[in-house]
Amino acid sequence: MSEEQVTTPHLPSTWSLKDTIAHLWAWQQRSIARLEAAALEQEPNSQVASDLDPESEGDTDQVNAWIYATYRDCPVQGTSNLEKVPALPRIGAADF
Secondary structure, three states: OOHHHHHOOOOOOOOOHHHHHHHHHHHHHHHHHHHHHHHOOOOOOOOOOOOOOOOOHHHHHHHHHHHHHHHOOOOHHHHHOHHHOOOOOOOOHHHO
């Protein structure tokens, strides 16, 4: 895909494919942090703005807005270069 295709918002949304990839990646990283913290019996380390609680369903829209604002100006290579994303190991019940 061209950079224009990746960065052009797709109606009816105002998000581009790049924005959607960054959004999914950020939530994936949050999920990984939560799983790792649970395995270590610790609290997850949140990268979200300190005044937001990613655990609160009431803050979900604000967390999403924070993610969008944080990554919207990143270059395409920084959000859509998927070959640089490492494969995640499968975690089985025995690992806990």
